[in-house]
Amino acid sequence: MAVPGYFPSAFAPTRQAARGPRLQAFPSRNKIAGLAILHSRFGPALALRVQVRTARRLRRHEGRDGRGQSAKEAAMRNQHDTDIEPQPVSSPTDYVLQELQLYGYRPFEDEPDPRPLPEGHVLAASIADIFDALVVSMTDTRLEPDLEQLLWGAVNLFHRATSRIERDLDDNEVSQKRLQREQDGSEIKSVELERLTAQGQTLLERRGAFELMRDQAAEHFERHTHSIWRPRSGSIVNHGNLTAAMIDSRDFLAAKKHADTHALLPPGPKVAVTGGLDFNDHRLIWAKLDRVHAKHPDMVLLHGGSPKGAELIAAKWAHNRKVPQIAFKPDWTRHAKAAPFKRNDAILDTLPIGVIHFPGTGIQDNLADKARKLGIPVMRFGAA
Secondary structure (H helix, E strand, O other): OOOOOOOOOOOOOOHHHHHOOOOOOOOOHHHHHHHHHHHHHOOHHHHHHHHHHHHHHHHHHHHHHOOOOOHHHHHHHHOOOHHHOOOOOOOHHHHHHHHHHHHOOOEOOOEOOOOOOOOHHHHHHHHHHHHHHHHHHHOOOOOHHHHHHHHHHHHHHHHHHHHHHHHHHHHHHHHHHHHHHHOOOOHHHHHHHHHHHHHHHHHHHHHHHHHHHHHHHHHHHHHHHOOOOOOOOOOEOOOOOOOOOEEEHHHHHHHHHOOOOHHHOOOOOEEEEEOOOOOOOHHHHHHHHHHHHHHOOOOEEEEOOOOOOHHHHHHHHHHHOOOOEEEOOOOHHHHHHHHHHHHHHHHHHOOOOEEEEOOOOHHHHHHHHHHHHOOOOEEEOOOO
């Protein structure tokens, strides 16, 4: 028995029936009120049957209109759901790759690199081939104006590699000193220190190889361009042989303060040379420097590192005579207009045994006057 007006008649078509079944996920307020009337008037048994029938209809509608899923639809969806698929078993190749990542050979991390260094004659031949290939392919073409800059960059490539290894050596030295302080007798600390020591030895050998390649490349640069290769900054030092080394003044002063860097402290009496940018009497300059060199064969030449003029000629003389030279370039960024005069003070701080003065500007005269006040002999040459 039903409440009048609540359930529509099976034979009476309604507007809702014409539009199709009304699909709702939850019963409306009217249905809830009707269930309460059923419970109060006809007892809980009839109300319970109506609730069960309504719940079945709602569950059936959810599976059909997409708000819910039937058991078959859920099973079909799970077949293509990657989130619930079991993870595949690791293949042998994957296992080998993981082992290599965890325990594979790492140069400088697990043990020193056992591979040998290349032979010296092989390196020299390779450098010669690089320069010959560039010169042959670009000479007598529209690219020839760029040839000198490219050859300079080829030398600078090995120079920068040497500088990078120098930084690695500094880090290695710091690590070794730290481990020496932390030694407690344990095997772990001892093995780690031995590893760093072997790594430092390998870095020293690599630095020597790159210095050889840089020197070979600089010789080919000079042969093809008829000019001396000089870096933009930093020092050219061959730790195997200090002959004809060109040392930056900042490196020299830092090495003098920290006397542990012997390669940047060339022994021998120091002779300073100063001259203007427009003074180009190379015969006079070479003759006077040869006279001083004959008296002091182990001399070290100090100059201002000018890009032209008397100091450039003196630098080329030192390169040709295999005399160590120290270039004191003005630090324009730090001292601005006072940079040349601060540079003069830095030269005189090294206490040279004499100053060779060629005509120039007030900057050269300033160096000569300060040297004379310090009791350093000044030799003037050229027109006043």
